[in-house]
Amino acid sequence: MSFFSDENTRLAEEIIKRYPKARSAMIPLLHLAQEQEGWVTEAAMAEIAELVGTSSAEVLGTCSFYEMFKREPVGKYLINICTTMSCALMGAADLMQHAEKALGVKSGGTTEDGMFTLEGAECQAACTEAPCLQVNYRHRYRVTADEFDAMLAELSTPDPGVPEHGVLSQIRQHIPEKNTVGALPPEEVNAPPVWLNTEEDQS
Amino acid sequence: MSEMLGTEIAHAAGFIANETPRIVTARFDYEDSFTLERYEITGGYQALRKALQQAPEDVHKEVTNATLLGRGGAGFPAGVKWGFCPPGVWPRYLVVNGDESEPGTYKDRLLMELDPHQLIEGCLIACYAVGLSQCFLYVRGEMAVAQERIARALNDAYEAGYIGRNILGSHFSVDIVLHWGAGAYVVGEETALIESLEGNRGMPRLKPPYFPASIGLYGQPTIVNNVETLSNLPWIIDNGADAFTNIGTETSPGTRMVAVSGHVKRPGVYEIVNGTTTFRDLLYGQDMCGGIRDDNQLKAFVPGGGSAPWFTPDQLDLPFEASQVGPQGSMLGSGAIMVMDETTDIPAAALTLTKFYAHESCGKCVPCREGGTWLEQILRRVVDGRGSRRDLDLLIEVGETICPGDFPHAAVPSKGIEAKPFPYKMTTICFVGPSAFAPIHSALTLFREEFEAKVAGNDDRVLIEVPVNV
Structure with a gap:
């Protein structure tokens, strides 16, 4: 039994081909695994190791470095409240306090129904719109307590327009076979690219 | 027809237009600024066509002459950095640093979400000029919308023949691969970015070498440029280095994007003239932040991202010019100003x-x-x-x-x-x-x-x- 679905196995192979070395696909494949399951399972790491030609310990090493990869299940919606300076100056602590009360969990916790995980996060590059938060890495700006409550109500409806945790970009890059250059391992390339050669020939 | 062109809006989320010449934010007024259609009817990919008519080294020279300072934090001139690739070592790579995460910094995300084709065209110009045979566009993991806009833009640009094999019928061929991060601030450091791109824990490499231009991705010469830096290239090639250096000062030409957050009346992202605009212009100018909230007193401000030593009202008249800010004890960094008023603990x-x-x-x-x-x-x-x-x-x-x-x-x-x-x-x-x-x-x-x-x-x-x- 393989971890990745047939469609994701095909995607994984397509992704690996884009890189001069397969190991570079490690983080993209961890994202793909998290997209499929909502978190990164041991089975996923073992299969990624095989796909990129390394050990599962190496995959765990990379996986555990990055905060977005969750090695245990989280809520359907991950709410990250920014706590760094600009947001802190504009009331992030109050917002966090309100969120903890509204959700009935402390920062880092998941609601019993598995709907929401609350986290304090670092700067989200929306500093002018403080205090801000992200729901599954989609921004909400200048969030008040009332807006936070309204957001929870909205996310509790069947189709709130935010994909479940694990899904990042909903548009995938597709490099068409007909005009891709392709990625050769660096040791197989020893000459300057042809457009530089051409110029030299002309001069 | 007007529907197809999209509707003009006052400003994008966070961005506030002013009277400054607009080099990188010119399309932000359009609701469909991120589409290929909008990009093409507003002069998009003309700089690439122009570059392809020139020898790569002439394009490189133009960028060097523009004194385009890197906008990621260190402020190193892009054209000079490009020149650090050792001769005769192939292949060379381009890695785009879109891992914006310095506290207070909010500009690259806007450029990626609102004008991804401008960034892509910048990447293509850099690859052509320096002979970089593959480009990796590393976007911060937490930026789902930027990833979507760039993925769509790349797909459209491949389809239109701007990326890939024999671009626009020329000998120039390059792939651009979109790559997402996964949450680690340190990966914004260029050698850590490369480690991450190789599938490793994102830890910075021991120096020297100081620049990955000599030893970078897979041990090959690698240029790492910031999103805003690359987004300037289409304009520079379109208008020439002289037009660029006519804006701002000799040592800090052009414009730059800055984000002002915290206790000001109009926090926002502004494109300002580099070198001459002062912190006072920015924080108190009526076309910019309009003063401190509630007309309070300014207590302190961080002038260049969370890493920068702080300034107080005594430094308000310093311009955005590294050679003046450095001796006064701080740096311009990533163009992030965080403002604290008198009520701040x-x-x-x-x-x-x-x-x-x-x-x-x-x-x-x-x-x-x-x-x-x-x-x-x-x-x-x-x-x-x-x-x-x-x-x-x-x-x-x-x-x-x-x-x-x-x-x-x-x-x-x-x-x-x-x-x-x-x-x-x-x-x-x-x-x-x-x-x-x-x-x-x-x-x-x-x-x-x-x-x-x-x-x-x-x-x-x-x-x-x-x-x-x-």
């Missing part, structure tokens, strides 16, 4: 930054891993009123293990304190460790009385606490 504000850098330490260098954690713990107990006077000295002592010698700071004329120039010495590979110390050093130097008030009356013993949240 300074030690608590410093803690919001120190805890950031302590949290983001990758753990490779001991002074940062241990020192950053201790700085946070000690500062936290001072802020909570549990600290002692000795803690204030201890903060400096721990900081000096990360940055030995004089640490840069601003002048305080009223207290007879003179400025110490930027930069600092460091015992770590990268700037994360020093950045944990910078807010503490600034706050303690400029506002020591606020720290003393917090520890007044407490026992002078230092309470040793073993940190638990590592």
Whole structure:
């Protein structure tokens, strides 16, 4: 039994081909695994190791470095409240306090129904719109307590327009076979690219 | 027809237009600014066509002549950086640093979300000029919308023949691969970015070599450029280096994007003239931030992202010019200004930054891993009123293990304190460790009385606490 679905196995192979070395696909494949399951399972790491030609310990090493990869299940919606300076100056602590009360969990916790995980996060590059938060890495700006409550109500409806945790970009890059250059391992390339050669020939 | 062109809107989320010449934000007024259609009818990909008519080294020369300073933080001229590739070593790569995460910095995300084709065209121009045979566009993991806009733009540009094999019928061929990060501030450091792109833990590499242009991705020559830097290239090629250097000053030409956040009336992202615009213009100008909220007094501001030593009202008249800001004790960094008004609890504000850098330490260098954690713990107990006077000295002592010698700071004329120039010495590979110390050093130097008030009356013993949240 393989971890990745047939469609994701095909995607994984397509992704690996884009890189001069397969190991570079490690983080993209961890994202793909998290997209499929909502978190990164041991089975996923073992299969990624095989796909990129390394050990599962190496995959765990990379996986555990990055905060977005969750090695245990989280809520359907991950709410990250920014706590760094600009947001802190504009009331992030109050917002966090309100969120903890509204959700009935402390920062880092998941609601019993598995709907929401609350986290304090670092700067989200929306500093002018403080205090801000992200729901599954989609921004909400200048969030008040009332807006936070309204957001929870909205996310509790069947189709709130935010994909479940694990899904990042909903548009995938597709490099068409007909005009891709392709990625050769660096040791197989020893000459300057042809457009530089051409110029030299002309001069 | 007007429907197809999209509707004009006043400004995008966070962006505020003013009378400044607009080089990189020119399309932000259009609701469909991110589409290929909009890009093409507003002159998009004309610079690429023009570049392809020239020899690659002439394109490189044009960029060098423009003195385009890197917009990621270090401010190193892009054309000079490109020239560091050792001759005769192939292949060479381009890595785009879209891992924007310096506290207060908010501009690359706008450029990626609102004008992805401009960035893509910039990448293509760089690859053509320097002979880079593959481009990796590394976008911060937490930016789902930027990833979507770039993916769509890349797909459309491939389809239209702007990317891939024999671009626009020429000999120029390059693939651009979109790559997402996964949440680690330190990966914004260019050698850590490369490690991450190789599938590793994102830890900075030992230096030298100082520039990945000599040894980078897979050990090959690699140019790492910031999103805003590359987004300037289409305009420079379209209009020429002279037109670029006619804006701003000789040493800091063109415009730059800055994000002003915190206690101002109109926090926002602005495109300003480089070199001449002053902090006062930006914070108090009626076409910019319009002053401090509630007409309060300005207490302090961080001039160049969370890593930068702080300024006070005494430095308001400094322009966005590195050669003037450096001697006054700070840096322009990533164009992030965080503003604190008179109501701000300074030690608590410093803690919001120190805890950031302590949290983001990758753990490779001991002074940062241990020192950053201790700085946070000690500062936290001072802020909570549990600290002692000795803690204030201890903060400096721990900081000096990360940055030995004089640490840069601003002048305080009223207290007879003179400025110490930027930069600092460091015992770590990268700037994360020093950045944990910078807010503490600034706050303690400029506002020591606020720290003393917090520890007044407490026992002078230092309470040793073993940190638990590592």
